[in-house]
Amino acid sequence: MTSNQPRPRTRLSLRSNSVHYDSLSTEQPDSDTPFMRTNPISQKRSYIAVAVLCYINLLNYMDRYTIAGVLLSIQNYFGIPDSTSGLLQTVFICSFMFLAPIFGYLGDRYNRKIIMIAGMIVWIITTLGSSFVKKSDFWVLVLTRALVGTGEASYSTIAPTIIGDLFTGTKRTLMISFFYIFIPVGSGLGYILGATIANATGDWRWALRVREYIFYNRSFVWSSLGVTAMAFVTGALAFWTPTFLSRAQVTQGLRPPCKEEPCNPLDSYIFGAITVVTGIVGVFLGTYISKQLRDRLPNADPLICAVGMLSSSPCFFIAIILAATSIPATYTFIAIGETLLSLNWAILADILLYVVVPTRRATAEALQIMVCHLLGDAGSPYLIGAISDALLKYDQESPHWDFRRLEYSILLCPIIGILGGVFFFMTSLYIKEDRKAAELLNSGNNVLL
Structure with missing residues (x-):
């Protein structure tokens, strides 16, 4: 064989890591790059x-x-x-x-x-x-x-x-x-x-x-994270929305800034009435949809929760953006968003009950309550206020900036809402398996008793 002829390429198989490396290839693997796997994943x-x-x-x-x-x-x-x-x-x-x-x-x-x-x-x-x-x-x-x-x-x-x-x-x-x-x-x-x-x-x-x-019950873990995100959103919006809408109307020139007590409580009345109505409608609607789909779709409940949160987030985002120009449109999208968010309330309790065995339910409920309040609505009102205060340094005199800084802070809520929707979607991937495991464990306990 002459020196000008191409040499045969030998192939070395490293079986232990399922790797195939061409030992005489001119392209050597980089030291910071993992070897090519036979079954690469996305x-x-x-x-x-x-x-x-x-x-x-x-x-x-x-x-x-x-x-x-x-x-x-x-x-x-x-x-x-x-x-x-x-x-x-x-x-x-x-x-x-x-x-x-x-x-x-x-x-x-x-x-x-x-x-x-x-x-x-x-x-x-x-x-x-x-x-x-x-x-x-x-x-x-x-x-x-x-x-x-x-x-x-x-x-x-x-x-x-x-x-x-x-x-x-x-x-x-x-x-x-x-x-x-x-x-x-x-x-x-x-x-x-x-x-x-x-x-x-x-x-x-x-x-x-x-x-x-x-904690090895994946449905419980993911749904608890979803509940926490939901508590974060509802806690922040429930606390700040009346003040936010009041500042929006000051920005539009619909009312003067409140300098003396008592301040105009109209937004609290309207928002409170919307919350009551949308809460009732949302809970009954979510329960009805769940009953219609549960027999045909085993993971219907977390999917309803995921859709509720994912679809409510754009509504809240639009409501926040429209507050500077149209209060009626803002209230409309808030009502739609709250209705979609309220689809989840009754379903969430049901999810916990059928993925956790009866002897663990009280503890699971207590842990979920602790986590969702600790990381959710216990801190979200303060966090929104802290962000707003941090933005105050850019303009400490303008009523318009008082509105804008709170607007930018509350925009965190739709983002957390999307994250919550993802958590509920993850719950839907495991709920059928976890529910069956809970039923088997429960039947085994009944036999022992």
Whole structure:
């Protein structure tokens, strides 16, 4: 073979990562670019995969510090001193430390998804099992905490490599950052939720039990996020709309600025009447639509909620924009938006009841109420006001700017409404499976009883 003749191209198959690389190709793979996979996934599915990994990372660190959140109760229950109590975390960390290299080795050679799922199954079973340990068997709790380290060892070593395969460059850095943000967030929530559940149930063991159904119930999690977004929107609009419309009328010259009390309450009367009527109409309409579709479409309820929120957001956006020119048009779109938003109220309660088993419903309801108010309507009025105050520095004298700065602040509500619609749409993807699981668990409990 002469030197001018093309050399045959040999192909090396790296089986462990399902990679095919042309060893003599003139185009060498970049060091920051993942090898080509035989089954590449779409960008949308890559983002969903990262969201799932972040969510599991959140649960992972919540689990790590749940014990710390109820440690006083554990000490009283088992009658153990501080040194023995510290052993619970020591065995967990040691287990994780020694198993992490093993899972790393396996992850480079075998199917990472299967390895991660297997580790998580052990994690879930041992966490749940540790909540049934008797007072005389503290050593069993120590053993189960050691086995819980299996879950973190399998997950924390493999998940970042999966993200690394899905993204490159700055986008990969950003996704990795999102993933690791959930370490402090999950740690903090582990303390809070562990203590909250223990106080609500009167038993520290429920802090370990409840999460292993409720927080792995995807319909409950996504619908709770949707309820939180809905509470954010309704809380902010309910608080600020009368003031916003009053300032709008001052801007249009329909009334003078209020300098002395009492201020004109007309907008409060009108908005209050609209809220009452649209609330009644929306709730009955949502219930009727749900009854008509539920038998034919198993995921009808969360889809109705998604459509309600996604379609109400443009209405609120148009209402906010039109406030500067037409108050009647603003009230019209507010009424339409509130009716669409009110479709969800009765349905939301029903979703929780049929995706959570009866023995967990009260706790699930309490957690959902806590989250939706804490992150929703408890803070949204203040946040809108804070944004408005921050914009005040641009013009501290003009009544027109008083209206505009509040207008720009309230525009956050339609954005959150769209996000809530997405959360309810995600609920619709899992609700059929979660409802069936709840029914099976409930039937099993009835048999045992």
